[in-house]
Amino acid sequence: MSDLTLIVAGDPQQLTGGYLYDARIVEALRRQGWAVSVVGLEGRFPEPDAVASHALDSALTGLADGDRVVIDGLAMGGLPAIVERHAARLSITALLHHPLCDETGLGEPERARFRISETRALAAVERVIVTSVYTARRLADFDVPASKIAVIEPGVIRGELAHGDLDPPRLLCVATLTPRKGQDVLVEALAGLTHLPWQCDLIGALDRAPDYAAQVQAAIARHGLEARIRLLGAQPSAALSEHYRNATLFVLPSHYEGYGMVITEALAHGLPVVTTTGGALAHTLPEQAGIKVAPGDSAALGEALATLLSEPEHYRRCRDGARALRDTLGDWDNAARAFAAALTRETA
Missing domain, CATH: 3.40.50.2000 (Glycogen Phosphorylase B;)
Incomplete structure (x- = not known):
């Protein structure tokens, strides 16, 4: 029983x-x-x-x-x-x-x-x-x-500290490909940052909203970013942990979240975060651990990413803030x- x-x-x-x-x-x-x-x-x-x-x-x-x-x-x-x-x-x-x-x-x-x-x-x-x-x-x-x-x-399950650095930066986004998660906004933001040396992995199921996933893939191709943005689909726990460990910066461009569990998972690995103020995200990410922008604003998202990718001191402050938060989760x-x-x- x-x-x-x-x-x-x-x-x-x-x-x-x-x-x-x-x-x-x-x-x-x-x-x-x-x-x-x-x-x-x-x-x-x-x-x-x-x-x-x-x-x-x-x-x-x-x-x-x-x-x-x-x-x-x-x-x-x-x-x-x-x-x-x-x-x-x-x-x-x-x-x-x-x-x-x-x-x-x-x-x-x-x-x-x-x-x-x-x-x-x-x-x-x-x-x-x-x-x-x-x-x-x-x-x-x-x-x-x-x-x-x-x-x-x-x-959260506290993971090993991320050891990615800014040479070159590895961006990580973990979210099912659906319109609410805003990966199309992230692609547009990254299209304006091709002068910076980044790579980006998008991890999340591709079959929940296949038309949207195809739209994101088409946007990547339209901007010629196939070599820099990878759509990796859903990943098992061990592989996902490895991606967190190898990342430099976590990105969640959602229009809305009821909490945003992946934000605290990123913090559990000591990763600084760029996200939005959509729904609960305004409260989920503490100020010292990253940058928040309005949802749906690719220009603001690109500016936030550029700040952390091109200003090492700012990046280190947010990374140190994320690491300090690990033991409070x-x-x-x-x-x-x-x-x-x-x-x-x-x-x-």
């Missing part, structure tokens, strides 16, 4: 921030004695099809009255009627990385539809766990009372203890 069932959309082993958060919380809870079952739902998400609807309903139907279940927001937000159907007999917690309607590239009808369905689903659950203070505040727009919300920020065991406390606390 499980102490907890976690339900996610699709394969739980996906190498993206939300899925990695879920997996690392589960691993830490298990180390702390929790019996956790993980269920990956078949079907299409977040715009659910009949297969997805049946999969969530079946997963919840299979649980006994009073069982504790956490449903990832990607699996839950588009299926409020099913959540409502089971809410009275189960202890349901929503795990929300960011609202579905905040995804970049949605039309207004899609945003409105997600906002309505997610508001209904969040009203039905017993409690809500979010990964940032920013997202907790955002949920006021979904009529979620503060007493129902717990903020559990991600932990929370680990996954502490995050899991806070997660467990949130699951068991009484709500108003």
